[in-house]
Amino acid sequence: MFNNKAKSRRPLQRQQPMQRSTRPLGRVALAGGGLSSSATHPFARSAENSRLFAYEQQVKQAFARIEPVLKSLSAMQHESDFEAQAQRFVSSELGFELPAALLADSWIKQLDISQIYAWCVFETFRKMSDDFFDTKPLADDDDAEFQEFLEQCGFHTLDVSPCADGRLAHVIRYVLRLPYKSVRRKSYAGAMFDVEDSLQKWSETEMRRHREGQPNSADAATRYLKVAVYHHSSSQPDGEGCAAHGSDTQRAADAALERLKDFRQGVENSFCCGASIDLLLIGLDTDNDVIRLHLPDADGEIDAMSYVDAAELHQATRSASAANAEAVIGEYLQAKCHSLPSEGMVRLAARLLCGNLSQIDYVRQYHNGCYQDIGHQECFIGMGIGFEEVQLRNLTYFAYLKTVEEGAKDMDVGIKIFTGLNANRGLPIPVVIRYDYHGHVPGARVRAVARCHQLDTALRNRFSEYEERGLLHTLLMVRDCSNDAKAETIGSSLKLNKQVAH
Ligand SMILES: [Zn+2]
Incomplete structure (x- = not known):
């Protein structure tokens, strides 16, 4: 289907036991902003990258501070005036106080670091959660514009099921640069989404189109688009791939594709009048956030063995003009595809890839081209x-x-x-x-x-x-x-x- 098959396809990874990563002291060590690539890609959105990184760093460091703080706390527990000292210390380091009950009687018994640790993780999450809904740090002003664009491409709903692995949790807002409110995300181990749940969502969506004309009227010629995102690790393919598929990249891709086909078959068998959906399969390299896009062909069929590699696209468009990025990527796709999907699918794919080029630059600029925490x-x-x-x-x-x-x-x-x-x-x-x-x-x-x-x-x-x-x-x-x-x-x-x- 794509003429870049041979050069971009990685040898299939065979099943290996999941490798345990030992959490380094202080949790995630974040890159200090060092540059591994001096040149910025012309399509990259630098201002957005900077805003996304500031947020990522703020939240990740809040969690990363917990363990070192608790180690110090543990060391000071037999000092006089421990409780007051501990509260001052924790408050200045983590931004909240500990429940008095967790510090009481420390002169006579060991501090329950286990409970204190859980409290700190929960409190840090609660602060992060409140801040997210209060200040909307990742809000995108383009929600309405994106929905309009989606409908122009021939889709009324974008429903994405990534693997439940935490290394894919940023796939919507960071990796694909989509407005998170406009996309349905539901994660499952190995991207093995629940077909019945998706069928229910499909029915609900079509019912709303009939009853309310939302997100668009039922007579509009648009379809429900289901996307599955599997993943692999380019630096440690046998150990840091998908745990649910034994770190076997091809198995992960095949299984996600099978599940997509089951869903489509389910819609077609359950509802008459030519009811169907469109499918898209994406692979994510969790080391560097480079995506592989398995586009459907003209008949809507996807090949789990062939894909467009965003890293190759990144390289191929390094000298392009930023003026019309998505059109340039669209042309690239047309040159690559032996059998083109619908024009709308090509437009959407160009947008996803364009977003991913920004993310590739993001990882290069802020994480030296490869995350330190690849596991x-x-x-x-x-x-x-x-x-x-x-x-x-x-x-x-x-x-x-x-x-x-x-x-x-x-x-x-x-x-x-x-x-x-x-x-x-x-x-x-x-x-x-x-x-x-x-x-x-x-x-x-x-x-x-x-x-x-x-x-x-x-x-x-x-x-x-x-x-x-x-x-x-x-x-x-x-x-x-x-x-x-x-x-x-x-x-x-x-x-x-x-x-x-x-
Ligand atoms: Zn996984």
């Missing part, structure tokens, strides 16, 4: 439904699920990752349980709260050995997503007094 370095597991505020790389392992049973595979992968990151070092696994609800539906909040508690109980039952060893801590939150509200804390596993309880 797992997530700080917590996000479980349930929601997490719009998590748009950053390697911060959160997602487990989108309504019940622990249905999401068992995703949770197992998450706990396995955090066993290597935290539990093996004696640190607890922090899990934020979240349930977003629509406030205009009567009783929705009550049901969301009940769901959170059910998930909490089921999680503890499934991973009881962690629970018994004090290696599992949870924070429970709900959020009314229909009025863009902040998330609300409704409970926590931390045993604290009333004044400071979450």
Whole structure:
């Protein structure tokens, strides 16, 4: 399909056991802004890159400071006036105080660093979450423009399922530079999205088009576009690829494509009148955020073995004029494709690739061309439904699920990752349980709260050995997503007094 097949395709990676990464002291070490590539790509949006980096650095460093601060705290626990000293120290370093209950009686017993650690992770997340909804640091003014563009390309909904791996959590806002509010994101281990859930979303979308004319009228000739994003690691393909597919890149691509086809077949078999959807498969190199775009051909079919490589495009367009970036990329695609997809798909692909060129420059400029944390370095597991505020790389392992049973595979992968990151070092696994609800539906909040508690109980039952060893801590939150509200804390596993309880 594409004439760059031979040169851009990497040899297939065979299955290997997942490699554990040991979290370095102080967590994520961020690059200090060193440049590995002096020249900026003409299509790169430097001002946006700078804004995105400032936000990434602010949040990641807030989490990275926790461990060194707790080490110092641990060392000072037998000093006189410890409690007051500790509060001053933690407050100046982390921006919040610790619950008094966690510091009490330190002269007679060991500090419970495990609980303090979980508190700090949860508090840092709560601050980040509040800030996200208050100040909208990653907002894009172009939401309406993007929807219009999408419809011009022949699509009314963009529904993306990346792998649940935290190294893909920034795929919408950073890697593809899309407005996160205009794109549906639902992550699954190995990008193995739930076909029934997608079918339900498709039906809901088509119903809204019929009933409300939203996002566009049902008679408009547009389609639902489903995208799956698998991933690999170019520097450590056998160890730092997708855990859900044994770090086997081709297996990850094939499986994601199969799932896409199942969804399309599901729509076609369930609804008459030529109902169908369009598909797109994307591969992400988690070392440097370079994407591979597996475009459909003229018949809508995708080949998991061939793709357009954004790194090659980056190189090929280094001297191009910035005046008409997407048109230049469109021409590049037309030259590359043996069988062109629809004109709209080519336009959308050009936009995605153009966004990715900015991200490639971003990684080159701020992370020396390759992230230091190429392996797992997530700080917590996000479980349930929601997490719009998590748009950053390697911060959160997602487990989108309504019940622990249905999401068992995703949770197992998450706990396995955090066993290597935290539990093996004696640190607890922090899990934020979240349930977003629509406030205009009567009783929705009550049901969301009940769901959170059910998930909490089921999680503890499934991973009881962690629970018994004090290696599992949870924070429970709900959020009314229909009025863009902040998330609300409704409970926590931390045993604290009333004044400071979450
Ligand atoms: Zn994965």
